[in-house]
Amino acid sequence: MSVLVYTESENGSFKKTAFEVVSYAKAIATELGTTLTAVSINADNTSELGVYGADKVLEITNDSLANFDAQGYADAISQAAASQDASVVVLSQTANAKFMAPLVAVNLEAGYVSNVVALPQSTSPFKIKHSVYTNKAFSLTQINTPVKIIGLGKNAYGLHENAADALSEPFSPTLQQSNTKVISVDKATDKVTIADAEVVVSAGRGLKGPENWGMIEEMATILGAATACSKPVSDMGWRSHGEHVGQTGKPVAASLYIAIGISGAIQHLAGINSSKVKVVINTDPEAPFFKAADYGIIGDAFEIVPQLNEKLKAFKAQNA
């Protein structure tokens, strides 16, 4: 018996979520009195995983996994889990992890619970809390299978240092030829993604038109934040669908979510519910967003945002 965690990397470097899932998986391994094995695919510096508690790292280096391929990645991770006799497999909830998790679950005949928000409440029976109804509620779910797969929501646990050896071992999975080929990837490399961002600056119809997004982009640059928008804004084509936050768009689990000129429809609020601190700037004191936010300014975005940008710039310069 052991705990296995998949640690996602991009261009060889681990993503921050990789350290979070290692921190979390280590806590489960400790609870179960067993060791934690991480599995990495084409990643450098696997010793970094030792900081957060990986006892062992199975390093997969394979050119055919250079592009993400759900089938290939799922098979590789499933074989790694089987080789370690893993009873718990921990994944993140990035787009790629969500893509392959159900395939891993079928491979390992495992029960899979996604959007997990806490450590297991008990390990026998295995009960774990996860968000449902798009963050409007939580379910305490019991997993009945010998192997359990946990999809840990972003920022649900945080980073916890816990030094371990991270002994590296090569691992060579047996892979089938993939039927799915990546033709092209269209990704802005100079922008923070909503999935990775600690801070998200989001704007709505209150901005009156796409030409007014300059100040939003500027705030995002100052804060190292991702930009996002409300559903009407993406439906009107002011911003791309990829920025739409809410029940049918993207969920946001950021440390800080700043909503500018967004009234706060229930579907939008559900989508951002797992963000820690919410700030709203809106002219309408009756806007529902004020009931869901931690801090608010009642006022015109066109006056407040430029002021805020100036002050934030000064603040960042002082606290750099």
Added chain:
Amino acid sequence: MKILVCISHVPDTTSKINFTDNDTKFDINGVNFVINPNDEFGLTRAMWFKEKQGASVHVINVGGPQTEPTLRKALAIGADEAIRIDTPATDGYSVALQLAHVAKEGAYDLIIGGRESIDYNGGMVPGMVAKIIGANFINTCISLEVEDTKVTAIREIDGGKETLQTTLPLVIGGQKGLVEESDLRIPNMRGIMQARSKPLHVKPAMEQSPRSEATTYEKPAPRGAVKLVDTVDQLIDLLHNEAKVL
């Protein structure tokens, strides 16, 4: 091309979420159920394949009789036939197993599901169906073209998109982008009348035991009142010193 669209019967996005029976059951009181939005984008794309490429479109749901109005709505939108697997939808794997059985038996070429249902947000059923029947799988699919058995699809990735080529049989987890919001169809009177006479097959479920089960539910703790500030200086101070997020 034979298309099977998997339809989840879910509370509409404006629903207030409450629980009954000591927080073990979802409270359906006053809740309006709809086609899961992610599935509806897929269903609408399936209508395009029907009208432009002569595809046949069947819709399927795993659930009790109360889900039939949702299936009838899918028929009114234009699906040819509906199937209801007569068992409560429990865990994702159990649902996937039921769907996979029908998908295999019916030799469907394209199985369209949603990225996730907006009730349980499991995000696992389409992938599991694909794996069980040995079909290709594309998740968070925002564009889908099929020529013979060749498929070109675009999927949303974190921070961008990726264009993929694959082949039928294929399962997708779809979402907005497959069609636009403005392409969604409201059933007209003719569609609703026709839907009444379209076949809705009720099939018995295969036996299986759930891999996981919800025990209790809870709602997030109520939050404190918003702190309103007058100046941006106050805001920055609070975010830095109190919330500690700057």
